[in-house]
Amino acid sequence: MNTSRRNFLRSASTLVAGAGLAASLPSTLRAMAPSDRINVAAIGINGMGWSDLTAMLKNPAAACVALCDVDKNVLDKRAAELAARGIQVKTYGDYRQLLDNKDIDAVIIGTPDHWHCLQMTDAVSAGKDVYVEKPIGNSISEIRAMVAAQERTNRVVQVGQWQRSMQHFNDAIAFVHSGQLGQIRLVKAWAYMGWMHSIPVLPDSEVPAGVDYNTWLGPAEKRPFNPNRFHFNFRWYWDYAGGLMTDWGVHLLDYALLGMKATDPQSIMAAGGKFAYPDDAAETPDTLTTVYQFEGFNIQWEHATGINGGPYNRDHGIAFIGNKGTLVLDRGGWEVIPEKENGKDKMEAVPRRLKSDDGLDKHTTNFLEVIKSRKLDDLHAPIQVGAHVAKVAQMGNIAYKTGLKLHWNTDDQRFKEKAGNKLIMPHYHNGYRVPHS
Template structure:
């Protein structure tokens, strides 16, 4: 969308919305003028990238014009699925060629974590708005670079932490802010993933036909192809991701930090390992406990693969534990459990209030609205928020890797430990460079 189209949208979108029938997505028009259309593309379309794209395509005026994936089998499958919906798209195996397409207004980035930084920063430099999957970066240095790119190029960047668009999460945090829980001294966030099982070791082999493996590796260390490292399971290898700490942690720690209005901790310590499946193919810990010390409270992260029985009988959640009561929040709803003094509740209980909406759809809608309005403050999950939680998650992994209680120096934006500072940036390979 060029500047003249953006200017037209700012003045015309309100008139179009007023004249059209309201859609199921809270007021976006069903009939959209050609000048009000948003051309989107998606890079990495096997999993969440495809889900994100389809959420965007529910919005009147949004149309997909291009797809990119290093796996031609996935690329052809998705292009055929869109063709069945009367959407003919250009296809690319190299995202850089897609970014040269002047017809593209915004891109979805759903690639493995180790690619997010390069693709998001280059998309911003190419004048595209971006919807990028979480966690935004695979290191603290990448998170910093991504924030800098958004601020330098003034592009709309929404991070795929879609819970920030879901009403019951907002209501729960409003309750925390009300002060009714009393002093909150401990916040627990956890992910107990019983459905995740051991990953059997497999021998190295040849990449599947149609897969550009060198492009898939990108800045990661060159290794022989192994099916365990490809597609979904890349999450369990340090070269590409950070395990459950960054995969689920950024969703749940995000709300722990948001509820406490917290940024950087004073100290971090972590303990865990491959306790459930010590001999399987994964690298990242299947069991981990991390404690973040802030001024006046702690945040505790826990995860366990192969177990469903998490705290408060929930396999995932966030608990704000106050002197008067505890608010327990998960993707299904929230409730408040009072503390008691001599069998007398210290506050009124709040029965479970269930989810009432679709967070992903609302998150996509919010992104499109801000792309059109350019009111950056209206974005529900801006890159700065995504960076805050991703950096905290990376801190947890760094504490685990060093085996130490590490301290953060906010003034210098570094740890007070040399070994921890060696892990601030992911090492880049194959000629790729960390964006300045």
């Protein structure tokens, strides 16, 4: 098949999918006049920001009017891709100039984690509704500031935890809440990422042409440019993110917490390190086990890179382990495996039930619906949901960094150990300040 035909078929399938989605939309989001459409802009468009925008544009309620990125190469590429679809946009290198545009109703924030707090708080203060990628913040203090900003402005803020919009995840949690598994004393959540290999050490280099590196660094420590820290691999450096604990952990721990109706853990301990690739360029641990103790049960997180063979032969998932049976849930579906006693099942097995929908499409549609209705309680992943799991994930990283078993005081939202409290507030650089919570 030649390239032009392949591109035509891909475009045609996208149009058909978009038409199918439009037919299933609520009446408030169909057959809209251009003046009634929601003008959307995207900040950070190399990875998930672009995926979020692509999903949102399947919905006729959304119109993309602007893009922002500090890498002009990415910015020009994405603007050209939209222009090929007949969508003309304004482009910006500075997100603050984009926020000054009164024609923009909502923004997508798909930048590295260390920028989420500043951009989200600035966006709601500018009167914009926000779809912000997970994890919402790169520290507990940032998370608090983001919740405070949303509550102060009452803007619509959806967090990109799109599993919250998938039917099979909600069905599985309903089963957990039914009590049929018996007493649940342990929940496991894990991410075994076989596709992640060693990141080779590379020398510092000149900033690539078209990249505003100082703006990319923002509040992070000033360092020479290194290609390992830029674009996708920023996830494995503490200055910008929290490794797999915050990259995958917020997705999976979210459902562990939801299934157990859990609030804050009583204690947290973590152990791991760079066991697989001790000499590569990444900073965050490639192997980690974290145990959160709650009243009457534990939640255990574990991750490993370069390995696919996770628990229950799944590379990711959540397992609710009850006295009568275990429910195993992942992005592909869920099932129940009975416990046995004297050779007999303690409960009826539930064969694997497969996913039936596209979480990202439904999640972005939910965001647009709530922008129209202003019924914030209808959001599938409001800022408070994103804040809860992001805080728990950050607790795990803090326990790992300190090497201590930490104890959390729910009343004053601090650790009982000074070493843990020192890591609640991030160190901003280059004249930036953490917003007030």
